[in-house]
Amino acid sequence: MKRVKRNSGIALLVSIAFSTTISCSSDNTIEEKDPKEYKSNVTKVLEYAPAFGQFVNKLPLYEEGDTVESMRIKAEKALQNNTVITLGGFGGYVVFGFDHTIANVPGKRDFRILGNAFANNAEPGVILVAYDANKNGIPDVDEWFEIAGSEHEKGRVKAKYKIVYYKPAKALDDSQEEIEQYIRWEDNLGNNGWKKKNKFHHQSYYPQWVKTEVLRFEGTLLPTNAINEDETESGWQLKPFAWGYADNYPNRQEGSTIDIDWAVDQNGNKVNLPGIDFIKVYTGLNQEAGWLGETSTEVGGAIDLHIENKN
Known part of the structure; x- marks a missing residue:
């Protein structure tokens, strides 16, 4: 100087x-x-584990030889570029993070989850958030809290719901035909049945990079939102919930935004987080809607609203 x-x-x-x-x-x-200039969007994907689904192995694209890690990287690149990935049926999930802590600003909504919802086509996903209190760079088990949306508030959800999907025979995966009894499933409520393979998507609906014969998921089950308005095949609609879920409203609507103050602990008590570093989204519905097939949450990224507004 x-x-x-x-x-x-x-x-x-x-x-x-x-x-x-x-x-x-x-x-x-x-x-x-x-x-320091932070990115408003997702910068990393920590886990990608979809359930079965008609867009599984397509969004993102599975290629021969792909592994859990290579598919995680594909999911990461997709979310960084706001390209949707599918989570498949109930329980399928993705965990992602940012290059900074999203601040919890009192009286304001803090982040937006991007999806592909449009009018009367909502496929709601449950959202969990984590603040990296010990600064170890990973979301520890005791750091996760669930965003309690409108259906939580109404008492219409089922906590600790568990489901198992069984891998189909290869002959069924290779079939180009519609299959009624394709993927067998059962849950902890005594329900069981088959997931259908439709005439529109012929690839395997079971994640091909997963080597296990079963897929197990647990989480909060949301109430069904599928309605057949006129009892015809084209009359199926997927109604959005009021607030608090992913892939529930179009990206530019306020319904796609989330307030960190909606987070609750396992007992349903509100928690006071200074901000969040990680988000987990999983499909919250176990339902089929006629020709639309299974309800599967899609995610295309997440935006820190405070940084987005500044930019």
Whole structure:
């Protein structure tokens, strides 16, 4: 830094004013410190584990030889570019994070979950959030809290719902025909049955990179939202819930935004989080809607509203 004469008051004030934004390098040249610029969108995917579904192995695309890790990377690239990935049927999930903590601003909604919902075509997903309190860079089990949306508030959800999907025979996977009894399933409420393979999507609906013979998921089950308006095949509609879920409203509507203050603990008590570092979204419905097939939440990223507004 240039030396300032003792009797130069103006120069001294100028030097002090700039002292918070400049520094001296090892060769005594002046460098300006740029403030950290954070991305408003998702920067990393930690886990991607879809259930069965008609868009599984397509969004993102599975290729021979793909593994859990390579599919995670594909999901990460998709969300970074706001391209939708499918979570499949109930329980299928994705966990992602940001390059900063999304602040919990009192009285304001804090982030937006992107999906592909449109009018009367909502496929709601349950949202969990985590604040990295110990700063270890991962969402620990005790750091997750569930966003309690409108159906939680009405007492219309079932907690600790469990479901199992069984891998179909390869002959069924390779079939190009519609199959009524395709993937067998059962849950902890005594229900069981078959998931259908429709005439529109012929690839396997079971994630091909998963080597196990069963898929197990647990979470909060949302009430059915499928309605057949006129009892014809084309009359199926998927009604949105009032607030608090992913892939529930079109991306530009307020219904796709979330307030961190809606987070609750396992007992349903509100928690006071200063912000969040990670989000988990999973499909919250176990239903079929005629020709529309299974209800599967799709995610296309998430936006920090406070940074988006500044930009």
